[in-house]
Structures are given as C-alpha cells and as structure tokens.
Amino acid sequence: MDWQGWFALGLAGTSLILMSVGRLAPHMVMMGVLVVLSATGIVSADQALSGFSNTGLITVVAMFVVAAGIHHSGGVDLLVHHLLRNPSTVRSAQARIALPVSLLSGFLNNTPVVATMIPAVHAWSRKIGISPSKLMIPLSYSAILGGTLTLIGTSTNLVVNGQVQQLTGGPGFSIFTITAVGLPVAVIGVAVMLLVMPRFLPDRKDQQKFGSMREFTLEVAVSFDGPLVGKTVGEAGLRELERLYLVEIERDGSVVTAVPSEERLRGGDRLVFAGDTQAISDLLRINGIVPSVHEDEPSLSKDRAERRLVEAALSPQSDVLGQTIRDARFRDRYGAVVLAVARGGERVSGNLGNIRLKPGDVLLLEARPAFVSRQRYNKDFLLINDLETETPRHDRAWLSWGILLILVGLAACGVLSMLNAALLGASLMIISGCCSVGQAQKSVDVPVILTIAASFALGAALQETGAAMFVAEGILGLSQGNVLLAVLLVYITVSVLTEVITNNAAAVLVIPIVLSMTASMGVAAEPFVIAVMMAASASFATPLGYQTNMMVFGPGGYRFGDFVRVGLPMNLFIGALTVTVIALVYGISPG
Numbered sequence: 001m002d003w004q005g006w007f008a009l010g011l012a013g014t015s016l017i018l019m020s021v022g023r024l025a026p027h028m029v030m031m032g033v034l035v036v037l038s039a040t041g042i043v044s045a046d047q048a049l050s051g052f053s054n055t056g057l058i059t060v061v062a063m064f065v066v067a068a069g070i071h072h073s074g075g076v077d078l079l080v081h082h083l084l085r086n087p088s089t090v091r092s093a094q095a096r097i098a099l100p101v102s103l104l105s106g107f108l109n110n111t112p113v114v115a116t117m118i119p120a121v122h123a124w125s126r127k128i129g130i131s132p133s134k135l136m137i138p139l140s141y142s143a144i145l146g147g148t149l150t151l152i153g154t155s156t157n158l159v160v161n162g163q164v165q166q167l168t169g170g171p172g173f174s175i176f177t178i179t180a181v182g183l184p185v186a187v188i189g190v191a192v193m194l195l196v197m198p199r200f201l202p203d204r205k206d207q208q209k210f211g212s213m214r215e216f217t218l219e220v221a222v223s224f225d226g227p228l229v230g231k232t233v234g235e236a237g238l239r240e241l242e243r244l245y246l247v248e249i250e251r252d253g254s255v256v257t258a259v260p261s262e263e264r265l266r267g268g269d270r271l272v273f274a275g276d277t278q279a280i281s282d283l284l285r286i287n288g289i290v291p292s293v294h295e296d297e298p299s300l301s302k303d304r305a306e307r308r309l310v311e312a313a314l315s316p317q318s319d320v321l322g323q324t325i326r327d328a329r330f331r332d333r334y335g336a337v338v339l340a341v342a343r344g345g346e347r348v349s350g351n352l353g354n355i356r357l358k359p360g361d362v363l364l365l366e367a368r369p370a371f372v373s374r375q376r377y378n379k380d381f382l383l384i385n386d387l388e389t390e391t392p393r394h395d396r397a398w399l400s401w402g403i404l405l406i407l408v409g410l411a412a413c414g415v416l417s418m419l420n421a422a423l424l425g426a427s428l429m430i431i432s433g434c435c436s437v438g439q440a441q442k443s444v445d446v447p448v449i450l451t452i453a454a455s456f457a458l459g460a461a462l463q464e465t466g467a468a469m470f471v472a473e474g475i476l477g478l479s480q481g482n483v484l485l486a487v488l489l490v491y492i493t494v495s496v497l498t499e500v501i502t503n504n505a506a507a508v509l510v511i512p513i514v515l516s517m518t519a520s521m522g523v524a525a526e527p528f529v530i531a532v533m534m535a536a537s538a539s540f541a542t543p544l545g546y547q548t549n550m551m552v553f554g555p556g557g558y559r560f561g562d563f564v565r566v567g568l569p570m571n572l573f574i575g576a577l578t579v580t581v582i583a584l585v586y587g588i589s590p591g
Helices: 004-021 026-039 055-072 073-084 090-106 110-128 135-146 154-168 179-198 277-284 328-334 370-375 394-412 417-432 437-443 444-462 465-480 483-500 502-521 526-537 547-553 562-587
Strands: 217-222 244-251 254-257 270-275 288-293 308-316 336-343 362-367 381-383
Touching: 004 026, 004 444, 004 465, 026 444, 055 073, 055 110, 055 154, 055 394, 055 417, 055 437, 055 444, 073 090, 073 110, 073 394, 090 110, 090 135, 090 179, 110 547, 135 179, 135 547, 135 562, 154 444, 154 502, 154 526, 179 526, 179 562, 217 277, 244 336, 270 336, 277 288, 308 547, 308 562, 328 336, 328 362, 394 417, 417 437, 444 465, 444 502, 465 483, 465 502, 483 502, 483 526, 483 562, 502 526, 526 562, 547 562
Parallel strands: none
Antiparallel strands: 217 270, 217 288, 244 254, 244 270, 308 362, 308 381, 336 362
C-alpha cells in the first residue's frame, strides 16, 4: 500500500475521532475530508462529488418528502387515534406503541414518525397514568427495529444500496431483500422488548420539569418618577446584567416579549427577569428599579396572546451545543429567551447564563407566537410542547397512504426502480396537496444529506488506494477464513462505529472494506451488506447513537445511564440474533 492509502486511512481515523468528540458537526467533518481528498488528488473531482448524484442519496431525499406528505396529511394521526385507546398495563401500553410504529418505520423515515408520536404519547401517558419514561424508549426502539423491515425503512439502507451499485456496477437490492433478515429480527426484538423492558425502564412521574414560574423568574417595576423613565433598555444597563436576562415587559395590560435593546422604558413598567433569582438584591440596587407591586400574581402565569412558552429539546445538530446560554445569544439568534434548562428530567440550577448546552437539553423558552412556525423545521430544535401546530390536511390522510402503497407496489413488482418510485411518490405528495412545496423543502435533512454525499468520497478513496483491501485482510486474518465469524466481525465494527459517529457515515466507510473482503474470500457480498445495514440501524446503547434516541431523551426524562442499562443488552441481543438469522437465511455454517 502506497502513501495515498496510508493517508486515506489516517484521514478516516481523524474523521472518526472528530465526529466522536462532537465538537464539529458530522457534515462539516465529512465535507472537510472531501475537500482534502480532492485537493491532494487522491480522488478525482468526479469521484469526490459522485455522492451528490448517487441514486441512493436522491432516493433518500425523495423519501423525506414522502414522509412529509404522510405527516402533514395527518396520516400518522389516524393510527394514533385508532390504536392507542386505554391500556390497563405498562406492557400493553408499550405494545400499542411498538406495533404500529415498527410497521410505519418499515416504509417511512423513522424520524418524522417519532416526531409525530412524541407529543401524542406524552399527552396519552398523562391520560392513562403511566410515566413517559416507561414509553419513550420503547417508541424509539420500535422505530429503529421497524426501519430494518425494508430497503426504504431508513436512509442508511438506501445509501448502502446506492454505494454498492456505484462500487460494483450491479443492480443493487430490491425493496424487500433485507426483509428476510429484518422481519424475524424485528418481531423477536419487539417481543423481547415488551417482555423485559417494563421492569427495567425507570418510572419517573411526569412532573413539571420546571416547577413553579416563581422558581426561575423574578419581577420588578420601573419607578414612575425615577431616572430610567425614557431610557432604552440598553441605556438603562438592563441588557448586560451578569446573572439575569430581561424576558419581557408588561405594560398597560399588554406584553413586550423578547425585548429589544432599543425599547424605551416607561414609569410603571413591570419587568420580568430570568436567571439567578438570588440576584433580586442586585436589581433593586439600580436607581429607578422598585419591587413589583403584583408579586401575588406572577406575570408569566397569565395567558397572553403576545407570548408563547415553549419546551424544546436541543438536537445533536444544533449550532449552540457546547456554548453557554449567554454566548449562544438566543434573543438575537432565535427571537426567544431561555427561562430554564432541564437535563435528565430535572431543572439545571445555578447561574442560567453560564449553563453549557448539551444535546437533549430541554429548554423552557419564552418567545413570540411566530417562533414555533419559524423554528418547526430548524434542525437546532426538536420541539416538544408545540401548542399551535399547523392543522393537518385530514381529508388527504387516506390519499397519502394510497400514494405510499403505490410507491411500494411499483418498486416491489419491479415496474419502477426504487429511485423512480420514490421520485414519483414525492411528486404525487406535492401535486395532491398532501404537503406543500415549502413543507417538502423543509423536510429534507440537509446536514444528513451532506454527510452521506461527502462520505462517498472517503469510501472511494479507501477503495481506490487499496486501504480498504488492507483493512479487509486484517479482518480476514482475525476470522481465519471463517465466513460466519467474518460476518460477526463486520457487524461488531459497524455497531461500535454507529455508537460514536452517525450511522450513515459508519455504513459508508465500511462498505468498501466489505466488498474487498468478500472478493478476497470468493463469497457473496449480500449477507455482509445486510449485516452492515442491520448494525448501522441497531443503535440502542446511547442517546447519541441514533436520532430517535436523542428525540425521546428529554421528553422521557431520561439520564444517559438509562440508555446504557437497557440499550447495551439490547445491542448485544439484537447483534447475536441478526448474525444467527443471516446464517440461517444464507446457509452459512459455523465451521
């Protein structure tokens, strides 16, 4: 192997470290890798950019739009209303979630499925008196297992298929190729989950994470004849306070929210601050600030048309991760003010401005009514408590399901390729009004698309330079020519990578190695590729390993250890089950 191969391996290792550390977003890391590979000439410009025209990637984009059509037409709501009802036990409640969600995730991207179900399950849990912590992890795990049922169940399956087509020049897999392995794994996995998890999941009652408004806000007033009257908020020094944020001003029965620095103060203005409530003495030392005369009735306890209180969880793609609340400048960036932060189901105490934000943190935000509509598709937030969602087009719910069935039928019968069937389905969703053009555009997860497309450049470099063959020979050495052991080693490799980087990137990096390895062994690549697809999806052990795990982390009030306790055994069980099923389906003997 020449220097280009070692350089490609070093670049792959560096990208893995950078993505696992989490300081840089995966799409930024992989785009940087693409630039380096193209600039050094290790891959040609055509090879570096080939991922952006890959059929698997374009199919992923089209399926995002199809999922948006189901979501915005209220298609998922049909199942929610008809299937949840009133279970008598925790296990039956989990079953009512697991069965429809796993089936849905077999044909739709599981992220919008889980996003739709979270508020419904949260409200349902209160109604039936079962803690959300007993239901949210099963919701995510069911979506993960369901994604292994078909080729279109997850973006990873489509991307792997597209990369195999690109590297081998072959036709790829059909929509149900993975089903022979995915179906028994999903059925047994869901059954074991329902049997075991009710006793091992935490039982954290759905208490108000943020308690009383009094716990994290304080109010003062502007003196009628004081020196602050007529000054702007900035001139009064109320914008640069160390331990407090000015949230809103109540004035003459109305409210000024997300107060700008240019807002002029008037006598009698009631100022609401968030932050360290012990700083009330610091506020009252300011000349012109007096105690509020309405302490018996906190301002934030009143319903105001000018204000929204929103609970939103930070996504793993958020731009503010790792920053303090003060440095993130929420008011300027989002037009909202952070009132409090919850982590692991409990409010984070201390100086609000110095809290460093992490993935899954649930923020209590005070914002203007337009905030939700503006941020609903912002990848920084996974909105939890969205009280004013767009009304679904319920009259098109059944139509959206019909379009999905047509798509699946055309692809399954070989009338159209998976790409063309997905493009047709996406077009019909927009033309029929199941989703608008704007909703279709916003449904496409751009960071995911960039990560996938750029990963193809590194995959091509590993293949072209012989680095993939070098790693493949190492795995072959460990397996000593045993095909089943080689499948197991591939599964373990992808599973570990998926827990520390994105599942799509993990799969794309390993596929060139798998193809080189199977060529050397003289065996069919299909069982190995199926193992990659399954391992990239079966990520249960951490909230960071899979998007749906992160989505339920805050709403379920979980701690990191909750996922490790139930997810690590799940990872091991599903891994052993998958390799066993692959051996049975493809006739691979242990010897």
